[in-house]
Amino acid sequence: MKKANGSLTRIRADVGRSWYMTGALSSFVGLLFIWALLSYGEYVNSTFLPTPSRVLAVFVQMLQSPNLWSDIGISVYRVTMGFLLAAVIGIPLGILAGTFKFAEAAIQPLTEFIRYMPATAFIPLVMVWAGIGEGAKILVIFIGTFFQMVLMVADNIRLVPEDLLSASYTLGATRFQVITRVLIPAMMPNLMDTLRLMIGWAWTYLVVAELVAANSGLGYSILKAQRFLKTDVIFVGILVIGILGLLTDRLFAFANKKLFPWAEGGS
DSSP: OOOHHHHHHSOOOOOOOHHHHHHHHHHHHHHHHHHHHHHHSSSSTTTSOOOHHHHHHHHHHTTTHHHHHHHHHHHHHHHHHHHHHHHHHHHHHHHHHOOOOOOOOHHHHHHHHHHHGGGGHHHHHHHHTTTTHHHHHHHHHHHHHHHHHHHHEEEHTSSSSSHHHHHHHHOOOHHHHIIIIIIIHHHHHHHHHHHHHHHHHHHHHHHHTTTTOOOEEEEEEEEHHHHHOHHHHHHHHHHHHHHHHHHHHHHHHHHHHHTTTGGGGOO
């Protein structure tokens, strides 16, 4: 125990699973305690901060309604399609930008410029370009994740050690073989971490996407509840999005660990 306690203050030292889980649970319990203290103690009006028991009761009630499951289904569809569209286009562009300097010059400066533009600013243009259907909502999520994904994939390629490339050329590999058999396989663990981060971004843009004349989805239900000051419903919507986001995050982490167990990022 003394050794374990000493490792807690060492930089980047492994504290063990039990200590890690203790820290993680403590943060959640601490947040729940503060919430309970403020709400049950009536330090904050219940209109603005409902009690945990009230939110739990509303959550259980909404789980029995088909409306919540319908909203979850359509929101998952929008996030998935926006994320996949960004990945299908963004990953090849990122690989090009990270591999060839001429591609970097053509792709990276423009991408870096556009990524600082908030996705919400594009909503009027999106409505003009794609109308108010499902395509518009998917396009907002795509815009929110695509440009950052291109830059991060390019960085994943650049993290591949130069020694690997030199060894490949020494062994007689062609340029195409170096890209397909060395660069891309070597960057895959980092790419999985990038995709894991980007799916999180996609979930954060869900509410923004469902501002576009939506009549369904978790973001829409949150905005509708806000109009009627149903704070408990807002809390439920936020918690459901958080749970879904956490599930997708854990799915990517599990896939990374199983597919690339030798990589630090997959451990």
